[in-house]
Amino acid sequence: MPEVALSLSIGQVAERTGLSVHALRFYEREGILATPVRRGPGGRRVYSEWDMDWLDVCTRLRASGMPLTAIRRYADLVRAGAGNEEERLALLRRHQEHVTAQIGELTACLELISCKVRLYEDRVAADAADPLWSQPALPKNDSQELAPG
Template identity: 60%
Template sequence: MDLSIGEVAERSGLSVHALRFYEKEGLFANPVRRTSTGRRLYHAEDVEWLAVCTKLRSSGMPLAAIRQYVELARRGAGNETQRLDLLRAHEEQVLEKIRELTECLDVIRHKVGIYQAAVERGEADRLWNPSHPDAAATGEGCHRLAA
């Protein structure tokens, strides 16, 4: 079944502009067909590929790497090892980003705990408030930012 660019935009969640960009960048697994009047025609498989492509892109894969993956896939059998290597390299980058974000989340959760406890004790005004009268004496002024 043929789909218009509007239908593909609706199904994929991408804008018409983004679909044109993906085509221009050579990111479709199959060439986009055209009617005699120049309108783009897509297949349901194109929507499935776009789902993969957008996940690769949202996970930080550069357009050049996606393009390389597409080119390998277009060539067909015989380059599966190259595709696997490309995907494994990206997988490692994603895992590293997850590790970094997990560390960030740990810091945020720690700070949330500090603020939550201070709010519950009614001492929130002592957190990161160098002008609080007790800040210097108690060390709960600027120094507490790292707490």
């Protein structure tokens, strides 16, 4: 019943998280890990399941644009133990808002891009249908001059 706690080498962790071994050591130096990594014989790092879970959280925070300094702050709070939940909450809420805003902005950008894609699809299609219509020197619908790109 008590499954043996899994323990991984840095190479294995790199493989599973997608982070490089360099990045993993770098994160550790930077205080990104909430608990000190255990060391095996020869001073080799031994990662626990908990470490993996934490790293997964970190990669998601990173993927959503949280800077390392903020992640370190969060790690510090977790390391410090119970009693600072309000601060953790505040930190997470700030990031939550940040990500929400980011999604909004990306969605707006996507709209513009999609609009341009449609425009070019039409142009290319028209060109294929009648190459003479759209090639000559600024026929009539001089979209090149009226709107950029």
